[in-house]
Amino acid sequence: MMHINLFLFGCGHHNAAWRHPDSQVERLGDIRYYEEMAQLAERGKLDAVFFADGHATNNITDGPRWFLEPVTMLTAISRATRHIGLVSTISSTFFTPFHAARLMASLDHISGGRAGWNVVTSMFDVEARNHGYEAMPGHAERYARAEEFIQAVLQLWDSWDDGALLNDRAGDYVDESRVRQINHRGKHFLVDGPLTVPRPPQGHPVLFQAGASEHGRALAAKHAEAIYAVAYDLPSAQAYYRDVKARVKAAGRQVDVPILPGLVTFIGSTEAEARAKQRALDELLPAETSLRQLQLFIDQDCMGWELDAPVPPLPPLEAFTGPKGRYATVLRIIETERPTVRQLLGRLAAGGGHCTMVGTPEQVADQMEHWFRNGGADGFNLMPPVQPDSVQDFVDHVIPILQRRGLFREDYEHTTLRGHLGLARPGRQ
Amino acid sequence: MMHINLFLFGCGHHNAAWRHPDSQVERLGDIRYYEEMAQLAERGKLDAVFFADGHATNNITDGPRWFLEPVTMLTAISRATRHIGLVSTISSTFFTPFHAARLMASLDHISGGRAGWNVVTSMFDVEARNHGYEAMPGHAERYARAEEFIQAVLQLWDSWDDGALLNDRAGDYVDESRVRQINHRGKHFLVDGPLTVPRPPQGHPVLFQAGASEHGRALAAKHAEAIYAVAYDLPSAQAYYRDVKARVKAAGRQVDVPILPGLVTFIGSTEAEARAKQRALDELLPAETSLRQLQLFIDQDCMGWELDAPVPPLPPLEAFTGPKGRYATVLRIIETERPTVRQLLGRLAAGGGHCTMVGTPEQVADQMEHWFRNGGADGFNLMPPVQPDSVQDFVDHVIPILQRRGLFREDYEHTTLRGHLGLARPGRQ
Numbered sequence: 001m002m003h004i005n006l007f008l009f010g011c012g013h014h015n016a017a018w019r020h021p022d023s024q025v026e027r028l029g030d031i032r033y034y035e036e037m038a039q040l041a042e043r044g045k046l047d048a049v050f051f052a053d054g055h056a057t058n059n060i061t062d063g064p065r066w067f068l069e070p071v072t073m074l075t076a077i078s079r080a081t082r083h084i085g086l087v088s089t090i091s092s093t094f095f096t097p098f099h100a101a102r103l104m105a106s107l108d109h110i111s112g113g114r115a116g117w118n119v120v121t122s123m124f125d126v127e128a129r130n131h132g133y134e135a136m137p138g139h140a141e142r143y144a145r146a147e148e149f150i151q152a153v154l155q156l157w158d159s160w161d162d163g164a165l166l167n168d169r170a171g172d173y174v175d176e177s178r179v180r181q182i183n184h185r186g187k188h189f190l191v192d193g194p195l196t197v198p199r200p201p202q203g204h205p206v207l208f209q210a211g212a213s214e215h216g217r218a219l220a221a222k223h224a225e226a227i228y229a230v231a232y233d234l235p236s237a238q239a240y241y242r243d244v245k246a247r248v249k250a251a252g253r254q255v256d257v258p259i260l261p262g263l264v265t266f267i268g269s270t271e272a273e274a275r276a277k278q279r280a281l282d283e284l285l286p287a288e289t290s291l292r293q294l295q296l297f298i299d300q301d302c303m304g305w306e307l308d309a310p311v312p313p314l315p316p317l318e319a320f321t322g323p324k325g326r327y328a329t330v331l332r333i334i335e336t337e338r339p340t341v342r343q344l345l346g347r348l349a350a351g352g353g354h355c356t357m358v359g360t361p362e363q364v365a366d367q368m369e370h371w372f373r374n375g376g377a378d379g380f381n382l383m384p385p386v387q388p389d390s391v392q393d394f395v396d397h398v399i400p401i402l403q404r405r406g407l408f409r410e411d412y413e414h415t416t417l418r419g420h421l422g423l424a425r426p427g428r429q
Numbered sequence: 430m431m432h433i434n435l436f437l438f439g440c441g442h443h444n445a446a447w448r449h450p451d452s453q454v455e456r457l458g459d460i461r462y463y464e465e466m467a468q469l470a471e472r473g474k475l476d477a478v479f480f481a482d483g484h485a486t487n488n489i490t491d492g493p494r495w496f497l498e499p500v501t502m503l504t505a506i507s508r509a510t511r512h513i514g515l516v517s518t519i520s521s522t523f524f525t526p527f528h529a530a531r532l533m534a535s536l537d538h539i540s541g542g543r544a545g546w547n548v549v550t551s552m553f554d555v556e557a558r559n560h561g562y563e564a565m566p567g568h569a570e571r572y573a574r575a576e577e578f579i580q581a582v583l584q585l586w587d588s589w590d591d592g593a594l595l596n597d598r599a600g601d602y603v604d605e606s607r608v609r610q611i612n613h614r615g616k617h618f619l620v621d622g623p624l625t626v627p628r629p630p631q632g633h634p635v636l637f638q639a640g641a642s643e644h645g646r647a648l649a650a651k652h653a654e655a656i657y658a659v660a661y662d663l664p665s666a667q668a669y670y671r672d673v674k675a676r677v678k679a680a681g682r683q684v685d686v687p688i689l690p691g692l693v694t695f696i697g698s699t700e701a702e703a704r705a706k707q708r709a710l711d712e713l714l715p716a717e718t719s720l721r722q723l724q725l726f727i728d729q730d731c732m733g734w735e736l737d738a739p740v741p742p743l744p745p746l747e748a749f750t751g752p753k754g755r756y757a758t759v760l761r762i763i764e765t766e767r768p769t770v771r772q773l774l775g776r777l778a779a780g781g782g783h784c785t786m787v788g789t790p791e792q793v794a795d796q797m798e799h800w801f802r803n804g805g806a807d808g809f810n811l812m813p814p815v816q817p818d819s820v821q822d823f824v825d826h827v828i829p830i831l832q833r834r835g836l837f838r839e840d841y842e843h844t845t846l847r848g849h850l851g852l853a854r855p856g857r858q
Contacts, residue, residue, distance in 0.1 A: 025596045060603045079460070094525070096523070098484065099560075103501065105498075131525050173454070189561060
């Protein structure tokens, strides 16, 4: 069975989504906008809704990026839904482990065991300068901190045993022998514990991770219980899938970690209709905005580039110090398609180089099945180019096909995110 | 008109509340427990629900203190209510200003302008050791940090003007001239801004503060928009009220800052019934627990004290380095009543020395009116000794009397917490 999350973002993942006449850009501060989309995803029996997070506004004239804070959004969504998982990104660079453990444990209790934590290390200096740093710590330093952060969070969740709460009115509230300090003293953190929140319903909220770099893959192999991957095409998906599954096994873990590449879909009743939807959106895209976005991805001065000329040569992957996955995708597109600058911008405008599938519901279901059956994916992190239209197209037309083929659940069989993902509830470690 | 908040805490503010046969101690992880009490408070047209916060478990065998994290709780409550304000405590010692500003702004958007922030500096070393400190910074240092913290938070809320969002599909998403960096570089914080969340519906979520110390009063005079006070009796309430109102005026502020002392009520259809309720709860109290609580308040080794002997002499207020307000109350009880240790424990068991009113609904309404008409209070922060029973008694029997006397609103006239409290919406400062 596939696992499918809905990754909600602004008005949609296409940079021009908010410019669409039907966009709900006026509702980005309205929690019901997000609740309605989560309800739609729940109607489609999806595994989870997924939120990224950022700690700075970049290029805000170009379109919405962040608005509401993700843990508060997901808490509200938890009260408007019954089954769907709730995955929030929390940065290991800007929080303390106690804050992260506490927020996630609280969401897990409030939602009855539906919380997931997508751990990221963050990347931009503009974000760092909102949280006390003059600049971001280096890549290796961030990942060393993330490793220690995760260990402290897991220990905090384990600081209360199941059954620690006695509620014995004539005796003790808690069995003290089942609650303990963690006394963490590491290079980056000092945390005594125990957590103020008793053990979460899932034991541990599900740990998601995304990371294409060597450090990112190493962290995923050791800790991730589900992975949000970036793969432009099936060969790159397969290479990543093989590598990370092997690393998980090499780390001695028995768990089958679902790998879920990001997926942008344009769906129409004919292929031509789907392509027209995509083109209509691309045409709403101001060239300057896209060039600035590209600049952010590849760390080159692109603003003077000729739109209809071939993309100039770029430094090799090894020389690039930003997020490797996206940069590798750009190099791959250039290598395999020799695009003009304008063509490259089109490719990147929706989902920043994640896989794009365009066609009828059957065609999209076919491609998804092809990836699923050929070692490219255990499912997908859906990145709707326009919300809620693309979500609706997917839920109403692709999900029923996947269900008929026996590739996706007909209904929820579990009440927790761990249940949906086929992950066991961890004991104390 | 009075302002009345409901301060929810565990199973109630009486240390033995959870031991009561009717207590809902088994539901402390169930968000509906809190939603139901907030709905009850909203039925009584109360101004707000109010949550304290702590970052460590103390003496957990004795009874519940913390469970769910307050901002997530209040977010859920916001979706189960329509009018009532939502006040969360957030520590200026353990968060960054960006986190605090973002969480509160998000809650304010989600709730349609009902968020309040009770700023505290926190106090216990066991809390500090969950967030990277070996011990708490000193009192003066914490308040200096709080002052800088508040300034940064206010600037972050002001970093987006009203009307900054253009949502112009053919042009810009945002009017860049109405969004700005704050470039804060202080002794404790570095924050560039702008916030990721556009200006909150209330402009600024309402700033609550509580603090009896010199530093606390100075901070309140400068920044507080509503004050949660501790006053054991009317003379101490009047002294605090006069002093803080004068300080607010001296600070050059035009605003009338509501002062709301904590209030514990035991209500019965006769005075004898009310006293029996109080006694029944006191009798559930294990002496050792109460002595340990007292030890925390007065920083003396109390465990060997004889229960039926007079309270031993205590050091003067000036020599005490912990929270001054509670200590002053203990000194005042000892001075005016010469109690035995057991009698003192009884006084402190519910609400830790806040005012307690016991009697029929008319008697309690009379005392509240007396405080209100005689310069002791602009309203109260209700501290129900047992939840939900004490809340129900108050909402069903005291509120209607206050309404008949024209002392409390018959219905909500506003949609925001600022509206309920009679506070103007601030412009950019």
